Amino acid sequence: MMRRRTTLLTGCTALALALGATACGGGPVSAGDDKPLSGQTVTVAGVWSGSEQKNFQKVLDAFSAKTGAKTQFVSTGDNVSTVVGSKIEGGNAPDVVMVPQVGVLQQFAQKGWLTPLSATAQSTVDAGFAPVWKKYGSVDGTLYGLYFKAAHKSTVWYSPDALAQAGVDTPKTYDDMLKAGHTLSDSGLAAFSVAGQDGWTLTDWFENIYLSQAGPEKYDALAAHRLKWTDASVVTALDTLGKLFKDKQLIAGGRTEALNTDFPGSVEKVFGPKPDAGMVYEGDFVAGVAKDQFGRTIGKDADFFPFPAVGGGTAPVVSGGDAAVVLKDGKNAAAGMKLVEYLATPDAAAVWAGAGGFLSPNRKLDLAKYGDDVTRATAKSLIDAGDTVRFDMSDQAPAAFGGTKGAGEWKLLQDFLRDPSDPKATAAQLESAAAKAYQG
Template sequence: MMRRRTTLLASCTAAALALGATACGGSPVSAGGDGKALDGQTITVAGVWSGSEQKNFQKVLDAFTEKTGAKTQFVSTGDNVSTVIGSKIEGGKAPEVVMVPQVGVLQQFAKQGWLKPLSKTAGAAVDANYASVWKDYGSVDGTLYGLYFKAAHKSTVWYSPDALDQAGVKPPATYDAMLKAGHTVSESGLAAFSVAGQDGWTLTDWFENVYLSQAGPEKYDALAAHRIKWTDPTVVEALTTLGKLFEDKQLVAGGRKEALSTDFPGSVEKVFGPKPEAGMVYEGDFVAGVAKDQFGRKIGEDANFFPFPAVTGGKAPVVSGGDAAVVLKDGKNQKAAMRFLEYLTTPEASAVWAGAGGFLSPNKKLDLASYGDDVTRETAKSLVAAGDSVRFDMSDQAPAAFGGTKGAGEWKILQDFLRDPSDPKGTAARLESAAAKAYKG
């Protein structure tokens, strides 16, 4: 999910790759290798990405090859990263590097003894280039295993300016105002929201933004660590708030049944595709990449966003996610793998994907000029400026059995809640039952 670099940035990045000396911002960088020191070596990198995300990550891999001589190959795991990587390790075909999309999975891998701690070089770069929260999420029991290369700003609501203009509404500042604006959009001929209910992870993101704003960061942290139960009144309150949106036929494009058969790309298509069915779609900054690359929308002109609004007197939430690079102990080429992670800590590596689009970096040393449009630039600025106050995606912090498995745990229970949002207390009880089993395991 993507954006185009400017001519100036392309020239600057190309020069940086050729000279291996500086990032576009002028800071010294190192790819973790000198010249073609890794000639003849190959690493396999596994991750969830497919489609345009995979293509853009391939540009980062190619830049590493150009710089070091190491060959790379990417393997897409699909959503069930834990199961796929476990099978590869058992079969003696472990990749060298995995881009792990959930904190809970990273912790699981570390506790199973699968991960190699990051090198001192990589650790020093994390200390220098990242807010400490990213180091915390990449560490287990005080040891740094994961480098957060790609981040997501998951507190963004994307909209068609034409749809809102036609309805005569402005981007809202509160959750209640957003629902009111949604009804006005609906009355003008389009549904308010396109909801990607086929992908359970999108529903966890909806819940997390409502919960963080309504319950506050302390409760959010406690629930994420399962220090409070999912039957807590704050959970029931957040589910009740979310259920009012889900059950409103005016607000959800095609109703709940159609939402449950709509995947994430399809939800973006319903707003920004050739035959719009809704005026808004909630999801992270990566919506822009799909709107631009698949449907030709110009970001900032015919596709824009507003921050996820504050709920019932709370503060506007800032929820993030991210993909952490880890090195597996069972991978055959440890040296090249660790050099690759050292490369990923540099602004230079981030600039490659930032220029291609559909990407945010938590690396505060990356020049914002690396991003190809003002909207992405502002989103990236907001994420970095949030520093240690940003809250990581709650489901990504949970054990994979609860927060990161298709057709199970939180994903499945929230899909059931979208299907029938009439019983928030019962849904909370089912969430607690599933969470208790997963955390105990």
């Protein structure tokens, strides 16, 4: 993406400050020019489509209004690595890529595709973000990625009416959650809707259980493959997850139906016109589907409780996110860097926060900018977690293991959902796939 300038024109300093450090990029600029990037176009690639792309465009439009730059967004689909790699090879590299996986960010950096973030962006990150976000955006001590959008993946969403009718309170422990699920089932509604058709949702289930049960040090070691997947802690977590999968009372339609349910379908089973379950586990983005597709009022018809503590551990906070990185081969990399500097500011985050379907890891963003109390509570939980947040483990892994449909961890956990009878065998299969992917 954008190439960092090592020297800034002193005549632009005041202007840069006035523009929230988005000025002085891309071509000759006079000190009195209030649209310093006029005539330049910044190309941005990312996985977003639909409402996410529409809302991100509002952020890009705000950047354009501030700087005069035009923007062009290119949706890559899920396979960001392949699409961006082919664009670089074809001489058509975007300036900025919104990278959804730590493993892909590391891969891009190791291939020499990325420009380190500017001093301005780095100082904004230092001032506004918990150090853990800088850690996940860095490779070998160099900061390449700015985490603009975050996901809170430790939220269990439920129908308040369903729980109230069953006389169930929101649980504080994992065992209490399963007990509440049985009470729901006895009242005629399955406990959980599980999106087994999408393997990534199953990795999220495992990660929350593992982080709470095994603790953050082992979580970090397993994420980096310093700990083997055959470790007893992995088998224990799989056994805990398997007890949920085995229980016919707890999963809507049983394991077979779960394997044929994708993520939007899992939300529909709880918040659609004909509910089959009272709860669905997934990230804060469940709220967007419940609201936009099924007309639910967040906080009234749909609410969440934090993923509860497992086996005497601490309640987990697992996150994901999209990091803005700058490609060296982008045609307008300098202007792209100015976009990343803007994305680091609370002003940029506020644009999408107001539109909904968004969480920011920027602790300088006023929580009042979010549109509803539930989103504010989710955002506060993420910010308050500070450095105890752990990034989605599968997103830290090489894509061949943690991010490929029908392969690696996604497929093996789907197989485990299909037959959860042998956690040790599944752990061995996971280790074999991980060893191959990390070696590659």
